Amino acid sequence: MLKFILAVPLTLQFVALAAADTVPNLDVTASCKGAARAVVRADSEKREKACYETEKSARDKLKDKWSSFPDKDRNFCTTSIKSYAPTYTELTICLEMIRDVRQIGDKPESAPDKSMPKATRRARP
Numbered sequence: 215m216l217k218f219i220l221a222v223p224l225t226l227q228f229v230a231l232a233a234a235d236t237v238p239n240l241d242v243t244a245s246c247k248g249a250a251r252a253v254v255r256a257d258s259e260k261r262e263k264a265c266y267e268t269e270k271s272a273r274d275k276l277k278d279k280w281s282s283f284p285d286k287d288r289n290f291c292t293t294s295i296k297s298y299a300p301t302y303t304e305l306t307i308c309l310e311m312i313r314d315v316r317q318i319g320d321k322p323e324s325a326p327d328k329s330m331p332k333a334t335r336r337a338r339p
Contacts (some may be wrong), residue, residue, distance in 0.1 A: 236291050237277050237302075240268045244299035272302035275308075287312045 246269065250262035280288070291308035295301075 221234050237273060237280050238305075240269075240295075240300045240302060240305070242266065242299075242301050245269075245301045248299060272306055276302055279306075281310075283309045283313065288290075296320050 230289045242265070246262050246265035250258040253261045287309055291305055291312070292310060295304050
């Protein structure tokens with residue numbers, strides 16, 4: 215019995231790692247139905263259909279880029295969005311934001327950044 219209890223978490227870890235190699239299958243139904251409810255009733259069916267098409271396109275594009283994202287980022291983003299009505303658009307944005315923040319952090323500090331003035335704090339009286 216103890217061997218079985220110890221084996222289950224290990225098995226689940228291997229399943230999670232194997233699943234990280236491919237784009238997860240997300241159920242975008244709740245999100246697309248919600249988007250349809252947010253518009254005028256006459257346009258809701260058209261909006262829902264457009265949402266499904268957008269999400270299919272987002273999944274296809276993500277499939278091409280999936281292996282370029284580190285495993286830890288893929289796992290983090292997939293886990294983060296699954297707590298509500300997940301979409302491929304949100305998953306892609308999460309992965310791209312992590313990548314972009316990491317790239318910003320890799321810039322040498324000696325390079326001057328003239329894009330925005332630095333905020334300064336005023337001394338309190």
